Amino acid sequence: MLWVPQWFAKKAIFNSPLEAAMAFPHLQQPSFLLASLKADSINKPFAQQCQDLVKVIEDFPAKELHTIFPWLVESIFGSLDGVLAGWNLRCLQGRVNPVEYSIVMEFLDPGGPMMKLVYKLQAEDYKFDFPVSYLPGPVKASIQECILPDSPLYHNKVQFTPTGGLGLNLALNPFEYYIFFFALSLITQKPLPVSLHVRTSDCAYFILVDRYLSWFLPTEGSVPPPLSSSPGGTSPSPPPRTPAMPFASYGLHHTSLLKRHISHQTSVNADPASHEIWRSETLLQVFVEMWLHHYSLEMYQKMQSPHAKESFTPTEEHVLVVRLLLKHLHAFANSLKPEQASPSAHSHATSPLEEFKRAAVPRFVQQKLYLFLQHCFGHWPLDASFRAVLEMWLSYLQPWRYAPDKQAPGSDSQPRCVSEKWAPFVQENLLMYTKLFVGFLNRALRTDLVSPKHALMVFRVAKVFAQPNLAEMIQKGEQLFLEPELVIPHRQHRLFTAPTFTGSFLSPWPPVVTDASFKVKSHVYSLEGQDCKYTPMFGPEARTLVLRLAQLITQAKHTAKSISDQCAESPAGHSFLSWLGFSSMDTNGSYTANDLDEMGQDSVRKTDEYLEKALEYLRQIFRLSEAQLRQFTLALGTTQDENGKKQLPDCIVGEDGLILTPLGRYQIINGLRRFEIEYQGDPELQPIRSYEIASLVRTLFRLSSAINHRFAGQMAALCSRDDFLGSFCRYHLTEPGLASRHLLSPVGRRQVASHTRGPRLSLRFLGSYRTLVSLLLAFFVASLFCVGPLPCTLLLTLGYVLYASAMTLLTERGKLHQP
Numbered sequence: 001m002l003w004v005p006q007w008f009a010k011k012a013i014f015n016s017p018l019e020a021a022m023a024f025p026h027l028q029q030p031s032f033l034l035a036s037l038k039a040d041s042i043n044k045p046f047a048q049q050c051q052d053l054v055k056v057i058e059d060f061p062a063k064e065l066h067t068i069f070p071w072l073v074e075s076i077f078g079s080l081d082g083v084l085a086g087w088n089l090r091c092l093q094g095r096v097n098p099v100e101y102s103i104v105m106e107f108l109d110p111g112g113p114m115m116k117l118v119y120k121l122q123a124e125d126y127k128f129d130f131p132v133s134y135l136p137g138p139v140k141a142s143i144q145e146c147i148l149p150d151s152p153l154y155h156n157k158v159q160f161t162p163t164g165g166l167g168l169n170l171a172l173n174p175f176e177y178y179i180f181f182f183a184l185s186l187i188t189q190k191p192l193p194v195s196l197h198v199r200t201s202d203c204a205y206f207i208l209v210d211r212y213l214s215w216f217l218p219t220e221g222s223v224p225p226p227l228s229s230s231p232g233g234t235s236p237s238p239p240p241r242t243p244a245m246p247f248a249s250y251g252l253h254h255t256s257l258l259k260r261h262i263s264h265q266t267s268v269n270a271d272p273a274s275h276e277i278w279r280s281e282t283l284l285q286v287f288v289e290m291w292l293h294h295y296s297l298e299m300y301q302k303m304q305s306p307h308a309k310e311s312f313t314p315t316e317e318h319v320l321v322v323r324l325l326l327k328h329l330h331a332f333a334n335s336l337k338p339e340q341a342s343p344s345a346h347s348h349a350t351s352p353l354e355e356f357k358r359a360a361v362p363r364f365v366q367q368k369l370y371l372f373l374q375h376c377f378g379h380w381p382l383d384a385s386f387r388a389v390l391e392m393w394l395s396y397l398q399p400w401r402y403a404p405d406k407q408a409p410g411s412d413s414q415p416r417c418v419s420e421k422w423a424p425f426v427q428e429n430l431l432m433y434t435k436l437f438v439g440f441l442n443r444a445l446r447t448d449l450v451s452p453k454h455a456l457m458v459f460r461v462a463k464v465f466a467q468p469n470l471a472e473m474i475q476k477g478e479q480l481f482l483e484p485e486l487v488i489p490h491r492q493h494r495l496f497t498a499p500t501f502t503g504s505f506l507s508p509w510p511p512v513v514t515d516a517s518f519k520v521k522s523h524v525y526s527l528e529g530q531d532c533k534y535t536p537m538f539g540p541e542a543r544t545l546v547l548r549l550a551q552l553i554t555q556a557k558h559t560a561k562s563i564s565d566q567c568a569e570s571p572a573g574h575s576f577l578s579w580l581g582f583s584s585m586d587t588n589g590s591y592t593a594n595d596l597d598e599m600g601q602d603s604v605r606k607t608d609e610y611l612e613k614a615l616e617y618l619r620q621i622f623r624l625s626e627a628q629l630r631q632f633t634l635a636l637g638t639t640q641d642e643n644g645k646k647q648l649p650d651c652i653v654g655e656d657g658l659i660l661t662p663l664g665r666y667q668i669i670n671g672l673r674r675f676e677i678e679y680q681g682d683p684e685l686q687p688i689r690s691y692e693i694a695s696l697v698r699t700l701f702r703l704s705s706a707i708n709h710r711f712a713g714q715m716a717a718l719c720s721r722d723d724f725l726g727s728f729c730r731y732h733l734t735e736p737g738l739a740s741r742h743l744l745s746p747v748g749r750r751q752v753a754s755h756t757r758g759p760r761l762s763l764r765f766l767g768s769y770r771t772l773v774s775l776l777l778a779f780f781v782a783s784l785f786c787v788g789p790l791p792c793t794l795l796l797t798l799g800y801v802l803y804a805s806a807m808t809l810l811t812e813r814g815k816l817h818q819p
């Protein structure tokens with residue numbers, strides 16, 4: 001080997017060690033190339049690094065490149081432990097960093113230099129170790145227990161170490177290794193900071209996912225062949241996994257690792273036609289495994305306990321990427337021509353890509369997506385971020401939106417009808433529609449429906465399920481599932497026969513099962529288990545939840561309308577006058593605002609529109625009558641009482657006062673009812689209001705406290721007199737409303753009843769903006785009439801004395817007429 005000293009490379013001929021290495025690509029030690037690239041990654045700008053990498057990929061043979069491949073993949077996507085961020089593809093946006101963005105997208109494109117490196121190494125059959133410890137929880141646990149996972153992605157890849165279950169690795173080919181890191185970088189990297197506002201659909205990672213899906217799962221034509229780094233042609237594709245598993249056997253039973261291994265050794269006849277789509281198949285399986293396979297059926301059943309600890313918590317960004325995958329899979333599966341998609345086509349010779357399109361969603365995605373959605377519906381926070389999960393779910397439920405022959409959109413008043421040809425999809429995904437809909441009802445009943453964002457989510461779900469003919473197809477699917485089981489012995493045999501692991505991965509499907517009832521039951525039992533308890537979407541329990549939601553929608557509409565009317569009645573300058581103190585003041589602060597107050601009048605109207613349409617859609621889906629809705633609305637007491645005031649939240653009387661019922665909590669959370677809260681403490685100690693000057697209020701409080709302490713005896717003597725002077729002093733030095741206050745809490749009543757306050761002076765009114773502005777206006781008007789400050793002060797004092805005298809006489813006269 002020729003070794004070029006670093007000082008010679010820099011000083012004599014070359015500008016960097018990498019250029020020296022590139023001058024003699026076949027004479028360099030692999031470790032020297034790796035060390036040169038690592039040094040340049042620190043010292044050179046990013047654009048220059050990528051240019052050098054392109055040259056290295058073109059000039060160096062696979063023997064040298066395979067040593068830098070793991071380091072390069074980790075440098076791009078970050079480390080599996082999340083310590084190294086790599087190129088930070090999840091934050092890179094074209095509008096923020098256009099130069100770096102264009103370089104990265106060109107380098108990582110499916111037809112770019114990085115994929116050329118992958119195919120160059122693929123041709124030499126190199127393998128790379130991937131630690132099992134970074135795989136999703138159920139997969140990792142299964143392998144460590146010596147049980148091979150269902151997915152053929154892991155077959156013949158597990159490498160045992162002398163330590164047994166510890167330190168297991170997967171032996172992956174270059175393409176698998178690259179896609180594993182690419183998919184896991186969405187999960188393993190640290191969540192984006194809240195302060196960093198990044199639109200997920202604009203970031204490099206999201207767009208790369210879209211490009212990879214469009215390239216390897218094409219809706220038109222076939223998968224492009226692997227690119228070649230040599231001018232002669234394409235790199236040969238490796239043979240598919242030997243042997244592989246037929247599509248029809250996915251997701252049925254676990255067998256021991258030893259049994260799987262033996263059965264695989266007896267079958268090595270791989271279908272040569274599967275060379276065409278092995279990359280497509282690998283890409284889809286890796287995406288599904290890394291993004292969705294975080295919950296097994298056993299784990300999901302354990303998670304039903306409210307005290308269960310979450311093993312994995314998806315992020316909103318994660319959910320948005322999964323939605324992109326689902327939308328593309330629907331387009332991919334629906335790109336089959338009508339003659340290919342028909343059941344009769346299964347028995348004819350079809351291409352591997354056509355078979356793959358038919359199997360992509362039901363065999364690869366359905367079960368893992370169902371468990372993923374179940375977890376999100378049960379554990380996602382009750383806030384507006386759930387919209388991402390909701391839209392992912394609704395995208396999966398509507399494959400007709402992504403069909404090439406989809407109908408033209410209907411008008412708002414006449415939504416398009418769901419074709420009967422989608423009935424098999426609805427029946428084979430029955431739980432996706434029914435059980436998750438019931439889960440959404442339970443979530444909606446616990447949210448603030450007055451909020452525009454929550455109202456929009458209810459509207460979106462109701463609108464999707466109200467599409468003509470969809471509710472009928474769901475109801476038909478439930479009838480097929482609930483249909484009594486006839487005595488057909490071979491049904492159980494068909495459902496639970498252990499899968500065979502011989503033959504080609506793309507072996508033909510078994511004969512199509514025409515028994516629709518059996519297909520629906522197979523779907524439900526495969527996702528929920530044989531002993532599942534099914535709650536029909538159109539059964540009495542779900543209907544009760546729908547009626548409760550309709551009641552809350554009606555109440556929320558009333559609350560939104562009240563807020564809208566209140567906003568409409570307020571003049572334009574209300575907020576400014578409130579700041580000055582010239583408007584009505586609610587010193588008790590009894591209303592707790594929600595985001596309606598911040599969104600404005602337009603959003604209030606939009607909320608009312610969402611709720612109105614959602615209620616109408618629910619009536620259509622479940623055939624509710626107007627009489628039913630009115631009856632339940634009146635039962636909840638949403639009407640006003642005879643005094644024109646809203647009733648209190650639903651409560652029961654306990655030993656220490658009122659106790660909220662669950663219904664009362666719902667009413668308070670949704671802003672439907674409230675307690676009339678009154679301040680019962682010392683008025684002088686109330687929190688400083690927005691219309692008061694804080695420093696002045698504190699100063700006046702200290703001054704009045706000193707006066708009250710110094711002249712307490714004299715003020716008490718004056719107020720005890722029976723003449724006009726005594727009445728005048730009582731009017732100013734006592735609290736006239738104290739005796740008439742009523743306390744709601746019996747405990748508080750006993751405590752306050754024993755506490756009496758003597759006469760005292762309060763100067764707090766001088767600390768409000770209203771008082772000060774009034775005085776300034778008075779002095780300003782007086783100056784216009786040539787009245788100086790001192791005469792104006794005397795006139796104001798005289799005017800107040802006359803006003804106070806009149807009020808004193810009126811107060812005393814009112815007391816004389818009281819019984």
